[in-house]
Amino acid sequence: MAQQHLESSEAYGTDAVLGAHLRNRATDFLRALRQHRESGAAGDTADAARALRRAARRISGTLHTFRPLLDAEWSDALRPELAWLSGTLAHEHAYGDRLARLAEALHRLTTSTVAPPAQRAEPGTPAAPPGRETLALGAAKAAALLDRQLTLARTRAHSTALQALGSSRFHAVADSVAVLASEVPLSGADAPLDRFAAEAEARLTEAVAGLGGRPPYSQYDSGSDTPWHHVRLLLRLHRYALEVVPGPPADAVRLSSAAHALNAHRDAAEAAAAASQAARTPRIAPPTAYALGVLHADQRHQVEAAREAFLDAWRREPVSTP
Amino acid sequence: MAQQHLESSEAYGTDAVLGAHLRNRATDFLRALRQHRESGAAGDTADAARALRRAARRISGTLHTFRPLLDAEWSDALRPELAWLSGTLAHEHAYGDRLARLAEALHRLTTSTVAPPAQRAEPGTPAAPPGRETLALGAAKAAALLDRQLTLARTRAHSTALQALGSSRFHAVADSVAVLASEVPLSGADAPLDRFAAEAEARLTEAVAGLGGRPPYSQYDSGSDTPWHHVRLLLRLHRYALEVVPGPPADAVRLSSAAHALNAHRDAAEAAAAASQAARTPRIAPPTAYALGVLHADQRHQVEAAREAFLDAWRREPVSTP
Numbered sequence: 001m002a003q004q005h006l007e008s009s010e011a012y013g014t015d016a017v018l019g020a021h022l023r024n025r026a027t028d029f030l031r032a033l034r035q036h037r038e039s040g041a042a043g044d045t046a047d048a049a050r051a052l053r054r055a056a057r058r059i060s061g062t063l064h065t066f067r068p069l070l071d072a073e074w075s076d077a078l079r080p081e082l083a084w085l086s087g088t089l090a091h092e093h094a095y096g097d098r099l100a101r102l103a104e105a106l107h108r109l110t111t112s113t114v115a116p117p118a119q120r121a122e123p124g125t126p127a128a129p130p131g132r133e134t135l136a137l138g139a140a141k142a143a144a145l146l147d148r149q150l151t152l153a154r155t156r157a158h159s160t161a162l163q164a165l166g167s168s169r170f171h172a173v174a175d176s177v178a179v180l181a182s183e184v185p186l187s188g189a190d191a192p193l194d195r196f197a198a199e200a201e202a203r204l205t206e207a208v209a210g211l212g213g214r215p216p217y218s219q220y221d222s223g224s225d226t227p228w229h230h231v232r233l234l235l236r237l238h239r240y241a242l243e244v245v246p247g248p249p250a251d252a253v254r255l256s257s258a259a260h261a262l263n264a265h266r267d268a269a270e271a272a273a274a275a276s277q278a279a280r281t282p283r284i285a286p287p288t289a290y291a292l293g294v295l296h297a298d299q300r301h302q303v304e305a306a307r308e309a310f311l312d313a314w315r316r317e318p319v320s321t322p
Numbered sequence: 323m324a325q326q327h328l329e330s331s332e333a334y335g336t337d338a339v340l341g342a343h344l345r346n347r348a349t350d351f352l353r354a355l356r357q358h359r360e361s362g363a364a365g366d367t368a369d370a371a372r373a374l375r376r377a378a379r380r381i382s383g384t385l386h387t388f389r390p391l392l393d394a395e396w397s398d399a400l401r402p403e404l405a406w407l408s409g410t411l412a413h414e415h416a417y418g419d420r421l422a423r424l425a426e427a428l429h430r431l432t433t434s435t436v437a438p439p440a441q442r443a444e445p446g447t448p449a450a451p452p453g454r455e456t457l458a459l460g461a462a463k464a465a466a467l468l469d470r471q472l473t474l475a476r477t478r479a480h481s482t483a484l485q486a487l488g489s490s491r492f493h494a495v496a497d498s499v500a501v502l503a504s505e506v507p508l509s510g511a512d513a514p515l516d517r518f519a520a521e522a523e524a525r526l527t528e529a530v531a532g533l534g535g536r537p538p539y540s541q542y543d544s545g546s547d548t549p550w551h552h553v554r555l556l557l558r559l560h561r562y563a564l565e566v567v568p569g570p571p572a573d574a575v576r577l578s579s580a581a582h583a584l585n586a587h588r589d590a591a592e593a594a595a596a597a598s599q600a601a602r603t604p605r606i607a608p609p610t611a612y613a614l615g616v617l618h619a620d621q622r623h624q625v626e627a628a629r630e631a632f633l634d635a636w637r638r639e640p641v642s643t644p
Contacts (some may be wrong), residue, residue: 109542133599135542135618138611220431220457220616276457279612289460289608290601294542294614296457301623 014193017183019067021244022059024180029055033174036165049089049161056086059177061240065200066193071185074176081173088164094270095154101271102146105298106291110139135294138287141296145278145288197238197245204234208314211307220300225269226308232262257313265306272299332432336515340388341506343566344381348503351377358487371483373413378408381499383562387522388515393507403495410486416592417476424468424591427620428613432461457616460609464587464617467610519567526556527631530636542622547591550629554584579635587628594621 032051039045060082063075164170209229237256278284279292354373361367382404385397486492530553561577594617600606601614 286606287610290611290615293612294619297616297619
């Protein structure tokens with residue numbers, strides 16, 4: 001296929017490389033959309049929705065980073081629509097993941113895998129230490145409460161996504177992407193792709209530098225998450241730009257670890273908020289609230305751990321592949 | 323003074339060194355007891371009680387480590403009495419410390435020191451993120467509940483300590499220590515002090531080695547604390563033995579850091595249990611239970627951090643002082 005030739009060749013110039021990349025992502029989008037329509041099993045639908053989101057995010061990111069090379073009016077109109085689409089499709093998946101994450105955490109918090117010999121040997125020792133007993137009381141109810149709340153949210157998100165995919169707003173997006181698959185509206189500006197990719201990297205580097213030297217904060221304060229979420233978006237844009245203008249392959253591993261850590265950061269922060277939200281349900285029993293408090297703190301500690309993991313990955317020297 | 327000469331000299335032999343050490347600690351005990359009786363201000367009383375506990379622990383530890391060199395019947399009778407005394411005197415202080423620790427933690431959990439500019443700038447953003455709001459609701463009540471419970475426990479411990487110090491059981495201990503200050507009942511066995519000190523160190527090293535390679539556990543399970551508490555006691559015995567048979571001075575810093583970490587481990591574990599205990603108070607409000615859950619998890623995370631800190635200190639090479 002002509003597109004494949006174009007994609008791997010820089011000899012065709014800036015316009016050709018960018019054009020080929022966008023056409024390929026548009027093709028990915030249309031293929032995912034066809035899969036989604038033809039899929040019967042829920043698993044296939046989820047896979048197709050993921051591929052659709054993946055393509056939409058990449059198109060949107062590329063339009064953002066290389067904006068001056070593209071028709072501004074067209075790209076400024078399409079970007080928010082792609083963001084709306086990928087956001088809408090992401091919710092169902094996110095609620096499901098959040099529920100799984102919180103259920104796993106509650107299970108971990110209340111499951112003992114060590115029975116110390118010293119305690120076992122002593123007669124008259126209570127079967128479980130007081131901390132875990134209190135926790136076990138509420139954990140089952142907390143799990144049921146979260147299951148109810150997040151399953152409901154997920155079901156609603158599913159309906160919203162289905163409605164979105166049947167809407168005229170979605171059909172307009174799909175039509176725009178179909179045009180993009182054959183013809184990319186370039187601005188005709190003459191500037192090297194590298195410059196825009198370097199600018200995306202510089203924005204990321206600056207934002208990461210801003211993370212350090214922040215005043216001390218309470219780790220239970222989700223207000224401190226915002227700059228990290230922002231870095232997550234800038235890192236994504238940087239990685240998408242590298243798909244157009246490849247960097248050293250060794251660095252990809254480092255950036256992938258960093259992105260993984262920031263995804264975990266976002267997931268833990270949202271899970272902590274869900275636990276906290278559930279604790280505000282009227283008329284819950286105190287042990288349920290207690291378990292949700294433990295869960296909230298547990299997830300906030302994972303937020304902390306994810307920040308450490310990100311900074312570790314970020315500071316790591318790229319491993320040179322021999 | 324003759325005792326000071328004896329203490330710093332190994333030329334006088336095993337009996338003389340051990341005898342001088344025990345006489346000096348007995349003198350410390352009697353001085354602290356006199357201070358305690360003469361003290362008027364609460365601060366002075368607390369200082370004297372601390373010195374009394376300190377001396378009692380050292381005498382007891384020395385009797386334990388160097389047992390074969392001492393009159394067995396006498397030492398086996400005195401050791402549990404010294405343990406009873408230092409245990410009884412420790413409680414009041416421990417409840418006070420625990421309350422301060424938990425109050426500080428609750429304050430930290432609910433105090434925001436960062437107001438992210440992004441959130442501040444956006445109009446319509448709620449003043450506090452949902453997590454902190456829920457927490458703030460219950461934190462004040464949780465603090466009041468813990469204050470009530472731990473102050474009551476502290477007052478009771480104070481009365482118990484006062485009763486203990488006026489009891490005939492205590493007077494018998496004080497009499498034994500007074501005798502010890504002038505004459506140490508040695509067994510007459512001929513063995514080098516180093517051997518017993520080395521045995522104390524070996525017991526500690528073995529116990530520390532046993533901490534690694536344990537099966538995975540839930541960090542909320544206080545059952546996993548037991549071997550660490552045991553290492554704390556063995557480390558104390560090792561350090562007390564080094565006061566009789568000095569090791570390399572550089573190692574003292576390492577051992578002091580390790581001991582500090584295990585004290586923090588014990589304090590955090592007991593604070594977590596107190597939070598959990600408070601959550602079982604009948605008829606508390608759900609937000610109070612929620613805050614206690616967060617507090618429990620926070621202290622259990624500090625238990626984890628203290629374990630890491632201990633292992634770091636333990637593995638550290640002794641810094642050689644030039």
